[in-house]
Amino acid sequence: MSHEPLLLINPWIYDFAAYDFFARPLGLLYLAGLLEARGFAVHLVDCLDAPQARAGRFGTGRYPKEILPTPSPLKDIPRRYGRYGISEEEFQARLSRTPYPRAILVTSLMTYWYPGVTAAIRLARERFPRVPVILGGIYATLCPDHARRHSGADLVLSGPGEDAVPAALASLGLVSEDPDEKLDLNSFPYPALHLLNHLTFIPLLTSRGCPLTCSYCASRLLQPRHRRRTPSAVAAELAYWQGRLSLPDVAFYDDALLARAEDHLLPILEELARRGLNFRCHTPNGLHARFITRDVARWLKRADFRTLRLGVETTAVGETRVDEKLAQGELEAAVAYLREAGFRREEMGVYLLLGLPCQDDGELIQSIRRVKELGATPVLAQYSPIPGTDLWPQAAACSRYDLAFEPLYHNSSIFPCWLEFSWERLTRLKRLAGGEEG
Ligand code: B12
Ligand code: SF4
Structure with a gap:
């Protein structure tokens, strides 16, 4: 040593x-x-x-x-x-x-x-x-x-x-x-949470990477393979933190928490229930709406998920879809299952990407209205162009800035892919979505 x-x-x-x-x-x-x-x-x-x-x-x-x-x-x-x-x-x-x-x-x-x-x-x-x-x-x-x-x-x-x-x-x-x-995901030592002074929740990763390839997203550049821990390893980690920290909240950082939920998240939640471990769960990173079945929705409710964020970002850019996450009807089904399981409007945030290259406000406004009609809460997530992603060349071409030269221009707050920054446009869209979120 x-x-x-x-x-x-x-x-x-x-x-x-x-x-x-x-x-x-x-x-x-x-x-x-x-x-x-x-x-x-x-x-x-x-x-x-x-x-x-x-x-x-x-x-x-x-x-x-x-x-x-x-x-x-x-x-x-x-x-x-x-x-x-x-x-x-x-x-x-x-x-x-x-x-x-x-x-x-x-x-x-x-x-x-x-x-x-x-x-x-x-x-x-x-x-x-x-x-x-x-x-x-x-x-x-x-x-x-x-x-x-x-x-x-x-x-x-x-x-x-x-x-x-x-x-x-x-x-x-x-x-x-x-x-x-060389260690695999199940044998990594636990993150050194004890080094943080004011921990108020347990940050948790049950997997790395994502099996999908949305054109605006850096996931596969950061974690090239989708790898999952075993459900028992995840439950054991949470039992360990429960014993040490007694914190009631868990935030899942996974990119693809619900991928093949039947042999991943659901066994994790079952194992937690079996061990009598109760947490309030939060998914600040988006969940895939397409993977929310009736069974998954029930489990999410039973396991006390409080802050749900569904990644939708379903706007089309030109002829190409920017995300792979959603087909027609999938968001409707997901929200219906979640409502049936007992989730309230304010617990179900739906991320909609704002500021995509060549994005048409009309389409975004429609998406905002659709999310509201379904009984969920639209949350506008501002697009940040990321080098190396499929959407990057289009973003760089249509931006008013030299994105390749200066990373400060990737800032989602400045809407680098709008022709100009407009408070009026932003406020109108945010008002319509019904409130801001960071
Ligand atoms: C969880 C997450 C969040 C969380 C919190 C993140 C945090 N820790 O603070 C929340 C939900 C708050 C969040 C918010 C946002 N996020 Co975010 N987020 C992520 C996500 C999904 C995972 C990050 C993570 O913790 N990974 C897990 C750990 C294990 O990985 P890691 O930190 O990368 O660390 C590994 C390596 O990088 C490396 N490493 C790390 N440190 C070091 C140090 C050394 C010395 C070495 C050698 C190696 C090393 O080893 C680690 C272990 O393998 C990433 C995407 C991704 N898959 O990485 C996006 C990501 C970082 N977010 C992104 C964006 C755009 C945002 C938002 C701006 C979205 C929005 N419009 O609102 C906001 C802004 C946040 C703010 N406060 O204002 C983008 C970044 C874009 C960019 N230009 O950089 C990403 C890449 C997602 C994407 N779109 O592709 N985010
Ligand atoms: S589903 Fe989410 S994490 Fe996966 S590629 Fe698409 S945006 Fe990235």
Whole structure:
């Protein structure tokens, strides 16, 4: 056992808007769990650990925001830009309480939040000069060349970190590389949730990746294969957290929680019921409406799912559908089954994508009305163009910005694929959908 100290950082969000809707750095916490199991002393500085501002249900809510000058590429956007999370002074104070690390591992989320990554790396380097900095996560995977040029990290790693991080630490002489030790999804150590200070729910992944290939989505770039844990492994993890944390809420982060539910989610829920484990369940990431059968809907109700989000985004772009998730009648059936199982309108949010390339507002307005008529709640999710996706060339061609050059332009808040940003248009659509959500 090495007990070498490592510093892990979850950087700030730099944006016009951000809301903590069951957001925790689960990828980084998985890596932390793995590194602790290998004997490292892991120290986490979470720039988004600012619970004082969270006042929403189930521990969701706002982040504190410090207004900053808008970066010049975004200066035409009439909104206030800023840094969300702890203050810079607090970040420095937390660094000063951390033992001198042998390496610094930084995660990243949205591509357009890279200024938070750059700022965290700069300050960590000032505090710990000469310590190697390794960057991974979603921005690092989707924009590796940009990250190499701009982040200030010594090493930028793309893709899942479970194999890449031990290999990188081995190259630094901190761990001996053992190829026989490659882990599968069921044998990953649990994420190191104990490193978070103010945990209000259990973030959970029962699978990685997605079997579908919607044209706007990065899932298969981030997790190339759809892999599932065994139902018993998932139930055992939840039993473990119940025993340790006694938290009543679980947020599922899966991309495809309901794929082949009959041999995945349903056995998980059955096993939880058998063990007498009760949670309130939330799916902030969309569920596939097409996989909601009568049986699935009943189980979701029985297992106390409270916050349902159905991924629909069913608008067509030109001649091509952008998602694979839905055929005619499937949303209707899904909502009918959920209503029959006892879900109320406000518990069933239906994500509709807003800001797609060449999107026709008329079609979106129809979708909003249709969702309302069905007895569910439309939730407008703003489209963020993602490099490497099938829709990217079309997005880049129709955008008023140079999307390939500057990831700040991927920001869903600026509607990069509209001809111009229009408060009026946005407000009209949001009003129609009946309320905002972050
Ligand atoms: C769960 C999720 C959310 C959650 C919370 C995420 C969180 N942790 O904070 C919620 C629901 C809040 C959310 C919201 C949004 N999301 Co989201 N979300 C995801 C999702 C489905 C999974 C992320 C995740 O936790 N994965 C699981 C962990 C295990 O994986 P991971 O974090 O990638 O970590 C692995 C690797 O990256 C790597 N790694 C991670 N850190 C490090 C560090 C080092 C050093 C190394 C080497 C490796 C490494 O190893 C890890 C383990 O394998 C992704 C899609 C996806 N499949 O990844 C989209 C995704 C990140 N979201 C996306 C979007 C667009 C959004 C929204 C803007 C949607 C909207 N319009 O409202 C909002 C904005 C959030 C906000 N607060 O304002 C896009 C990103 C687009 C972009 N341009 O970057 C994605 C890619 C989905 C997509 N459309 O394809 N999201
Ligand atoms: S179903 Fe969801 S996760 Fe899967 S490819 Fe489509 S948008 Fe991505």
